[in-house]
Amino acid sequence: MSELELPEPETETAPETQLDRDDHLRPEFVRAVLDAVEDGNDEAARALVEPLHPADIADLFELTPQEDRAALARAVTDLLDGDVFAEMNDYVREDLIDALEPHQVADLASELDTDDAVAIIEDMDEDEQRAVLRALDPDDRAAIEEALSYAEESAGRLMQRELIAVPEHWTVGDAIDYLRGHEELTTDFWEIFVVDPAHKPIGTCQLSWMLRTPRGIAIADVMKREQTLIPVDMDQEEVALRFQKYALISAAVVDHGGRLVGMITVDDIVHIISEEAGEDTLRLAGAGDGDINEPIRLTVRTRFTWLVVNLGTAMVASSVVGLFQGTIASFALLAVLMPIVSGMGGNAGTQTLAVVVRALATNQLTSSNTARMIGREFRIAAANGVMLGALIGCGTYVIFRNTDLSLVIAAAMLVNNITAGLSGVLVPVTLDKFRIDPAVSSAVFVTTMTDTMGFFSFLGLASLWGLHG
Secondary structure, rough: OOOOOOOOOOOOOOOOEEEEEOOOOOOOHHHHHHHHHHHOHHHHHHHHHHOOOHHHHHHHHHHHHHHHHHHHHHHHHOOOOHHHHHHHOOOHHHHHHHOOOHHHHHHHOOOOOOOHHHHHHHOOHHHHHHHHHOOOOOOOOOOHHHHHOOOOOOOHHHHHHHHHHHHHHOOOHHHHHHHHHHHOOOOOOOOEEEEEEOOOOHHHHHHHHOOOOOOOOOOHHHHHHOOEEEEOOOHHHHHHHHEEEEOOOOEEOOOOOOOOOEEHHHHHHHHHHHHHHHHHHHHHHHOOOOOOOOOOHHHHHHHHHHHHHHHHHHHHHHHHHHOOHHHHHOOOHHHHHHHHHOOOOHHHHHHHHHHHHHHHHOOOOOOHHHHHHHHHHHHHHHHHHHHHHHHHHHHHHHHHHHHHHHHHHHHHHHHHHHHHHHHHHHHHHHHHHOOOHHHHHHHHHHHHHHHHHHHHHHHHHHHHHHHHH
C-alpha cells in the first residue's frame, strides 16, 4: 500500500519579520510602523499593521510611546475594532478612548459582547458614559446599564448576556432549528441552558450531545441537571476558584431570584486568574498595580505610601536596638551580627506569608484547618531554626572563637525563625477574619515582628548571658 501524501496544511501566521520567537513584536517592526506614521505615510503603516492579530495590534499600541499613540490610531483607525480594544491594556485603552467621540465608542461597544463592552465603558467619566450610552441602541444600552449597576469585580460585571436558553419541553430538533433559524443569536457558546417557565436554569446541554442525539429526543432527557450556578454578586476571584475546582467551560449566572441573567466563559476566567495572582504578588510588595503603563504619579503615590509605613516600622525596630545601647557598647561584635538574625527572620516570614496568602486566596486554608496549618508551620520553622542556628553558631565560632557568642546567636536564630513562621500564618489569617485583604497589609506586620523579635532576642539573650568585650 502506497503512503498517502497529504498537502501541508495552510496556517495563518504572522510574518516572521513581525514576531520574534516568543510571539512578541520585533523592535524593528515597531520602529518601521512608527517611522511610517511619523513620515505621514499612513498607507504604509496600515499595510504593516493589517496582517496582525487583534491582540498583537493591542500590543503594538502598548509598545508605542504615549505621545505617539494618537498619531498611530489615526493612521490605522479602520483596524481599531472592538476586538482590539478588548485586548488592550486598561491604561492604554483609556488614553485612546479619551481621544474618541462618544458615537465612535458606542460603535466599538456595539461590536462586542456585553462583558467586553462594559470593560471599555466602565472607566470613563460619568458624563462621557452617559453620552456613549445615549448613542447605543436601546437593547445594548439596557444590557450595559444593567451590568454597570453591579459592583466592580463581581460576576455581574464579568458575565455576558449573549447566551442560548431553551425550554425543557423542546426536543433536540426544536433546539437545532431554533439555532439555525435565528441569525441574531450569539455564535460563541459551548452549551445551551435549559430553563423552566420562570426562566430559572434547570440544566445544561452540550453542543456535542445535541449533534449526536436524534431529533425527536426531548432536551430534558439528554441535559445534565447538575450545574454550577454563579450568583450575580459573587466576587470574580471566587468565580475563578469555582471554574478551577469544577473544571468549567462556561457557567450560568443567576440573579437574587434564581433567574438566568447571563453566563461566564473560561476565556474570561483565564484573564481573571492571571490578574488576581499578579495583584496579590504586587500587593505583598506594596508596588500598586505594577503596570508599566500606569501613570507615574499613581505609581509614586502608591509606593510612597507603603514606604512611609515601612519607615515607621523600621523606627519601631530601631527603638528596640536603642534599649540595648550599653550591651552593644560593651561588645561591638553584636552590632555586626544582629542584622543576620533579623534578616533571616524576615526571609523566613516572607516564605510562610506567601504560602498562606495563596492558600487563603484559593480557599485551601479555611477555619477548619487553620489550627493544623499553624502546627505545620511551627514544626517547619522550628526545624529550620535549629539547622540555621547550628550553621550560624558554628560559623560564628570559626570566625570569632567565642563560644558564648555562638550559643547566643544560635538561640536567637531559633527564636526568631519560630516567630517568623507563626506570624507568617497568624497575621494574614487574622486580617482575613476582619475582612482585610491579607495580601495588602500582611507584609508590613510580619516584617515588623521579625525585625523587632530578631533584635530583641539576640540583644536580650546577649545581655542576659553577660557578653562583653
